[in-house]
Amino acid sequence: xxxxxxxxxxxxxxxxxxxxxxxxxxxxxxxxxxxxxxxxxxxxxxxxxxxxxxxxxxxxxxxxxxxxxxxxxxxxxxxxxxxxxxxxxxxxxxxxxxxxxxxxxxxxxxxxxxxxxxxxxxxxxxxxxxxxxxxxxxxxxxxxxxxxxxxxxxxxxxxxxxxxxxxxxxxxxxxxxxxxxxxxxxxxxxxxxxxxxxxxxxxxxxxxxxxxxxxxxxxxxxxxxxxxxxxxxxxxxxxxxxxxxxxxxxxxxxxxxxxxxxxxxxxxx
Ligand code: GLY
Numbered sequence: 001x002x003x004x005x006x007x008x009x010x011x012x013x014x015x016x017x018x019x020x021x022x023x024x025x026x027x028x029x030x031x032x033x034x035x036x037x038x039x040x041x042x043x044x045x046x047x048x049x050x051x052x053x054x055x056x057x058x059x060x061x062x063x064x065x066x067x068x069x070x071x072x073x074x075x076x077x078x079x080x081x082x083x084x085x086x087x088x089x090x091x092x093x094x095x096x097x098x099x100x101x102x103x104x105x106x107x108x109x110x111x112x113x114x115x116x117x118x119x120x121x122x123x124x125x126x127x128x129x130x131x132x133x134x135x136x137x138x139x140x141x142x143x144x145x146x147x148x149x150x151x152x153x154x155x156x157x158x159x160x161x162x163x164x165x166x167x168x169x170x171x172x173x174x175x176x177x178x179x180x181x182x183x184x185x186x187x188x189x190x191x192x193x194x195x196x197x198x199x200x201x202x203x204x205x206x207x208x209x210x211x212x213x214x215x216x217x218x219x220x221x222x223x224x225x226x227x228x229x230x231x232x233x234x235x236x237x238x239x240x241x242x243x244x245x246x247x248x249x250x251x252x253x254x255x256x257x258x259x260x261x262x263x264x265x266x267x268x269x
Contacts, residue, residue: 002128002174003079004268005182006223011056012266013103015072017043018062021258025068025090028171029215030257039254043070046228046255046265049248053222057266060103066096070255071264073174074123074141075100077150078269079134083108084153085115086122089141093123104269114153122146125172125264130204131182132159135197137173139166164196174263176214180221180240188214207239215252218261221245228262 017040026032033039047057063069068090075097077084085101088094105113116122126137127150134154136147147163154161170176170191177187183204185197190211197206209217216233219240227245229237230252240247252262 002073002178002263003077003124003134004129005131006221008080009055009223009268011058011107012050012268013058013060013072013100014043014047014266015060015070015100016040016062017070018064018067020064020067021070023067024258024260025092026258028169028175028259030259033254033257035254039258042251042254043265046250046252046262049228049250050222050266053224053226053248055222058103060099063096063099066093068093068258069096071125071260072100072267073264074125076104076267077122077124077127077153078104078108078267079153079159080157081108081111082153082157083111083113084150085113086124086146087116087120089121089123089139089143089146100267104267107269114149116146116149118145119143120145120149122150123172124267125174126166128173128177128179128185130179130185131201133201134159134161135164135173136161137164137166139170139172140168141172162198164192167191170214171259174218175259175261177217178219178263180219180227180245181243184243186217186219186236186239188217207243209233209235209239215256215261218263220262220266230256230262
């Protein structure tokens with residue numbers, strides 16, 4: 001989940017892979033999953049990897065009516081214990097939200113839950129957090145009205161927001177970048193201009209990876225110095241080792257076929 005700092009990652013919500021996963025939207029990294037049992041196995045391994053590192057993991061039941069329901073990151077934005085429920089940017093994904101909203105509302109009872117309205121659209125996968133600096137992708141899923149609603153919340157919390165235009169050949173900002181630590185951004189060459197993230201706070205940097213390792217740029221850093229990385233991206237693997245992290249390598253091949261990355265499958269709260 002891209003909207004929490006490392007020290008805020010103690011509980012993660014996930015949602016099981018539905019039997020209809022082969023019908024998930026797939027227009028970028030994949031052409032659609034072909035082996036649902038393998039996808040389920042990969043998702044179990046993903047959950048187990050987080051459990052093994054001390055993260056409390058909840059699994060919501062899948063919803064066969066919503067083939068993309070596993071990608072919970074898009075359905076709620078949790079920032080410093082505050083929650084923004086976006087209107088997801090693809091119509092087929094809007095009704096995935098109620099069970100996630102209900103769970104988060106119960107867990108964070110006492111918290112004010114904001115809901116997007118009107119024409120505002122946003123997928124949580126378009127938000128990236130580097131310490132206390134936030135980036136949002138203006139994408140096929142996230143529009144200017146959605147960005148302004150996010151900005152309102154971040155301003156209220158005292159955080160800054162920078163907008164990044166996502167190229168047509170990418171889905172979300174977090175499809176092409178991640179923050180394995182609170183001071184490092186991983187991003188692929190050729191997808192974003194080199195100044196896309198702007199001037200970063202002291203001690204922060206962008207590590208540019210070869211374009212062909214774009215999928216590998218999505219990682220999940222954990223509070224104990226370990227990092228989840230997708231199998232098959234040697235430059236990304238070396239980069240996280242070089243910054244002192246211990247990688248946990250996961251086979252994400254069938255989840256990638258549905259355009260899903262590591263962060264898409266969890267919502268830290
Ligand atoms: N398949 C993930 C998405 O398109 O939202």
